[in-house]
Amino acid sequence: MGLSIGRVFDIAERQGDFRLSLGAHSKHVALYGFADLLYGDTTAGLRVVDVSAGIGMDGRISRFRVGAGLFLGNLRIQRATFDAHSQAYTVGALIHTSADLYAFGPHGDHAVYADVAARGEGFIGGTTGQLVLSLGFRY
Secondary structure (H helix, E strand, O other): OEEEEEEEOOEEEEEEEEEEEEEEEOOOEEEEEEEEEEEEEEOOOOEEEEEEEEEEEEEEEOOEEEEEEEEEEEEEEEOOOOOOEEEEEEEEEEEEEEEEEEEEOOOOOEEEEEEEEEEEEEEOOEEEEEEEEEEEEEO
């Protein structure tokens, strides 16, 4: 769970980020699938909802991870003139790095962690990108 800042149609946006991941990892590599929900608004007060699902891979060195992923999504932006929304299907990529703040478990592979991610998405008619700062729990 975290906070996101970004731009869509050259308008600033701020969102909460909720992510659920499921996968497997070894001592040095992790592979996983994920679902993301970014929910917030633009500086003009228009609601923005960005839902996506994808796959990711991380490299692990001690308490640190660096990874990347690809995803497909659905972006909805509330319209200012109507009680409706604009919608676009998106294709995107992300890169991230994380650090375990508190590791536990028999091999130290469960953790409370801090993560920084950069996301970019493209759709017909535009692009959007976010910088996401989050805290998470890995079991």
